[in-house]
């Protein structure tokens with residue numbers, strides 16, 4: 426399914442925080458949203474999973490405005506791993522993951538064998554099958570993250586919207602999650618702070634700065650030393666990753682771009 430965002434504008438508390446964003450994720454494409462803190466990444470994603478209503482512009486799924494869908498129809502197409510993650514679930518891990526089947530069930534209908542299979546598979550995919558009976562609220566931040574990803578998978582969505590999915594994850598689980606996205610490829614829009622992770626997993630990137638897209642293209646086209654200095658305010662060299670050949674951004678962590686390095 427193709428996701429298109431057309432001239433999106435969002436105002437929050439009277440201030441326009443997203444101003445005229447265009448974005449395209451083709452069928453099966455993994456598109457990254459990167460940009461400094463406060464640049465508007467989460468706001469754009471919230472309009473896709475209908476948590477926020479744009480002031481102007483449209484979010485289109487295969488050309489249809491998502492505002493014209495019922496909540497149930499939208500939930501069959503779009504699953505989200507949002508930034509606002511519930512911490513007070515009184516449910517077990519399995520029950521949280523099973524919530525992903527709700528858009529497919531009639532009211533009070535129980536699980537059928539297909540649901541059970543989908544739930545078990547999703548728990549296995551994120552490595553949480555052994556914890557299925559635990560209380561969700563007893564999990565660590567990274568474990569919760571993986572369970573919520575499993576819930577998004579059980580929705581069997583055409584479009585996956587992920588806001589910082591690797592937050593809280595140790596490096597092994599970051600790598601596993603990004604590999605899962607590629608393995609179970611579907612149209613995906615993902616906000617990532619880790620630009621090296623974005624370079625390795627995303628087909629294309631959109632760079633947001635002050636609520637506008639300032640660069641779009643493949644990671645190699647977009648992630649340049651000039652962009653690192655101009656948008657992120659840091660010094661960096663972009664080299665080829667010695668193992669994968671992907672662009673590898675080697676940051677100078679000693680001082681920001683506009684501050685002289687102290688020897």
Ligand SMILES: Nc1ncnc2c1ncn2[C@@H]1O[C@H](COP(=O)(O)OP(=O)(O)OP(=O)(O)O)[C@@H](O)[C@H]1O
Pocket residue numbers: 437438442460461462463464465466467468469
């Ligand atoms: N409820 C709100 N009311 C007013 N302003 C808001 C609200 N939510 C977000 N903003 C502002 O909108 C702008 C964009 O925020 P957003 O969370 O989309 O940025 P982001 O790129 O996801 O940032 P981060 O990398 O820090 O997660 C920021 O300036 C933020 O302060």
